[in-house]
Amino acid sequence: MENKRSRFNQLSFGFREAIRFVVDCDPLAGSKLLSDFYLARSVYLPHPVSESVETYCYKNEIVGLANVLYFCDGAGGHRWAAVQVTSFINVVYIDGDIYVIDGDGAGAVNKALGCIDFSIDMNNTVGRFGGFLIGHARPYHYIYDQMASLVMISRSLGKVTCARAQPLFISPGFLGISGVEIIDYESIEGEVFIYPCLVRGSSCFNKSDSEYLVSVQGIESSFRRYVIGSMCGQGVNRVSKEEINVYFGITGQKRKLINQVEVCSHLHKELSNIFAKVNIFVDGLTAKEGEKLKNVDDQNVFFDIVRELGDKDLTCLVGMGYHEKVAAALKCDLFVANAGSGCIAPLRLARIPGVLHSNKDLSTFPNEYNFTVINVDDSCVLEHGENKRPDARDYSILKENIFDLVCEVIKIEKNS
Known part of the structure; x- marks a missing residue:
């Protein structure tokens, strides 16, 4: 199927407002939204195209470097998918159309788009939000997309559950991120896990006064202090x-x-x-x-x-x-x-x-x-x-x- 790429302003008003923090590079607003998901034990968003339709995430699937989130309404209709790579949402896929929210990670996104499958039996899904999915094949994206976002989310919640999708470059505790309970992703069934990514890290490095950069410097300093302390x-x-x-x-x-x-x-x-x-x-x-x-x-x-x-x-x-x-x-x-x-x-x-x-x-x-x-x-x-x-x-x-x-x-x- 040949897909066409559509613009952000073609999405529904409610959806645009919910995820505007990605486009505006506002990680604080994003951390509030993801914290709300965690407390509600549900990932819910307005439908990207149909106004006044609420949808929830009933399944996630790891495809290469991406995490694909599947959404539907309460009756199992209005299905759509979101692909996460470096941001909360990099692209939206619905009815053959691709809406680019953050154009980073194109290779990983394209691979994930080719694997989207809505044929799953809805009776076997509950859509309960289990926590945040951590682990990455590349150190930059693990530290500066996932961990820099997780520190802001954990600061808001106090305690979070994270599923480890693969071995980690640096455990959150060594980065000064407290209150993180780590479980193995492969042992979990029937729950939804999302990347903690808020906004693409590389888009925030030029903003010297940003909350993102404060978080980055905090996790870097924490690890440096830990290593110095271990050098006897x-x-x-x-x-x-x-x-x-x-x-x-x-x-x-x-x-x-x-x-x-x-x-x-x-x-x-x-x-x-x-x-x-x-x-x-x-x-x-x-x-x-x-x-x-x-x-x-x-x-x-x-x-x-x-x-x-x-x-x-x-x-x-x-x-x-x-x-x-x-x-x-x-x-x-x-x-x-x-x-x-x-x-x-x-x-x-x-x-x-x-x-x-x-x-x-x-x-x-x-x-x-x-x-x-x-x-x-x-x-x-x-x-x-x-x-x-x-x-x-x-x-x-x-x-x-x-x-x-x-x-x-x-x-x-x-x-x-």
């Missing part, structure tokens, strides 16, 4: 005359710095002319909490670096979790990392100074910081390939350009 008195490293520790992010996946091995080797060589000892902590894909992740692509990049430098000054963080990575970053003087998820550990959670690089279109955390963070200028970036997606486009940067910025960070930190 080991101090945070600072640039000295004798030794320097560098946190260096790599990737064998999409949006990679093509000459990353050369950059790392050059960085070690040049810093060795300044410091008696140079230690490099090489980071790649991140494992879920309590697990170790094997990734051939990232490990091969690390082995390429070992072939260039030997292994005595290298520590491999590829495939470790955030507990281990942040502890390592807190021992480092600075980082060099991609401006996407690769900088979550050193920049956002450990909050150490450093250099961010990316292609010309993607920068995930456009904040100001009270420590030294320098972005490689777009004029120094050479993009590769024909991929039009900014989250997938590879690039290269002259090794000398990155080293110069590292030296600038060192200079500023020494003088601060």
Whole structure:
């Protein structure tokens, strides 16, 4: 069936008003609505097209990265579906039409749309709201879409039940989110669970006074304090005359710095002319909490670096979790990392100074910081390939350009 995409203002007035917080990027209004759902034990919304028709969610289904919510009226009619990926609702599906509320996560949305099926037997559904569905394959969306929203919801409710759909990158308790009871999603039948996502996190990062950003900074600080407390008195490293520790992010996946091995080797060589000892902590894909992740692509990049430098000054963080990575970053003087998820550990959670690089279109955390963070200028970036997606486009940067910025960070930190 060929679907057509319709505009937000074509939806019913009642529905638009109920979910306007997604479009207006107002997470506080969204947290009130989802808290009301929790207290009522029901997810209810006006019908997206038919005025004065109330509908409730009778089923949810996980499809890839998306959560599909199925709605109907009290008699089982007026059926429609909502797809959640990064917001409370990314798209609405009804009678073959797709209404885009938040255009993020198009790949996950399209996969979910292809799996929508209204043929379920309504007699086997009760529509009772069981709680919030947490867990994600990608750390950014888990921390900055799900957890940043959950902290606002839990603050309102005091206690919430969350169903774990898959292993978590960081448990809510370590992020300072209290009152969360976690159950396994696979053990639950007959209840509805929704993502706690309120608004897309990336749409709020430029709003320095937003409640969302306050929540983000709160969960980041909570985790940092926890890791520092678990380090048994080991101090945070600072640039000295004798030794320097560098946190260096790599990737064998999409949006990679093509000459990353050369950059790392050059960085070690040049810093060795300044410091008696140079230690490099090489980071790649991140494992879920309590697990170790094997990734051939990232490990091969690390082995390429070992072939260039030997292994005595290298520590491999590829495939470790955030507990281990942040502890390592807190021992480092600075980082060099991609401006996407690769900088979550050193920049956002450990909050150490450093250099961010990316292609010309993607920068995930456009904040100001009270420590030294320098972005490689777009004029120094050479993009590769024909991929039009900014989250997938590879690039290269002259090794000398990155080293110069590292030296600038060192200079500023020494003088601060």
